[in-house]
Amino acid sequence: MPQLVLDDVRKRFGAIHLFDGLKLCAEAGEFLAVVGPSGCGKSTLLRLIAGLDPLDGGTITLGKRRIDTLDPAKRGVAMVFQSYALYPQMNVRENIGFPLRIGARFIWRSGSRKATRSRARRHWVTS
Numbered sequence: 234m235p236q237l238v239l240d241d242v243r244k245r246f247g248a249i250h251l252f253d254g255l256k257l258c259a260e261a262g263e264f265l266a267v268v269g270p271s272g273c274g275k276s277t278l279l280r281l282i283a284g285l286d287p288l289d290g291g292t293i294t295l296g297k298r299r300i301d302t303l304d305p306a307k308r309g310v311a312m313v314f315q316s317y318a319l320y321p322q323m324n325v326r327e328n329i330g331f332p333l334r335i336g337a338r339f340i341w342r343s344g345s346r347k348a349t350r351s352r353a354r355r356h357w358v359t360s
Contacts, residue, residue, distance in 0.1 A: 236261035236296060237282070243290035244277060251277060255291070283310045 242255040251274045259265045267275045281307040282293060284305035293301040300308045320328050 235265075237293065238294040239282070240294070241291035242281065242288060242293065244281060244286070245289050246275075252281075279312050283312050284308050285312075 236258040237257070239255055239257040240250050242257075243250070244252040252345070255278075267278060269275055281288055281301075284300070284303065288301050291301075292299055295310065298326060300310070320331065323331065
C-alpha cells in the first residue's frame with residue numbers, strides 16, 4: 234500500500250494552472266526525487282503536502298489518513314528549506330549522498346550502517 238498518495242491534485246495561481254490533476258504515489262521507505270528548473274512547482278508541491286499552501290482540488294493521503302484537510306501541525310510532515318550553496322565545496326553526488334551518510338545516525342535509527350549503505354546503493358548514491 235502506498236504511504237503517500239496525491240490524487241487529482243490541483244493548484245492554480247490566477248490564470249496559471251500549476252498542477253491540474255497531479256497523481257503521485259510513493260511507497261513507504263522509497264526515495265522520491267523531485268527535480269526541475271526554477272519556478273516549475275517543486276517547492277509548491279512540498280508546501281502542498283506539508284499544508285503550507287491550500288489545495289485547489291484533489292486529496293493527499295499519508296498512510297491510511299487523509300491529511301489535506303488537517304492543519305499543518307497535525308499532518309506529521311515537515312520540510313527543510315535548501316540553499317543553493319548549502320555545501321558549495323561538494324559536487325552534486327556528494328551533496329545528495331551527504332544526508333544518506335549521516336542517515337544511519339539520524340534517519341534510520343532502527344537500521345544498521347550496512348543497511349543504510351545498501352539503501353544508498355539502490356538509489357544510485359554511494360557513500
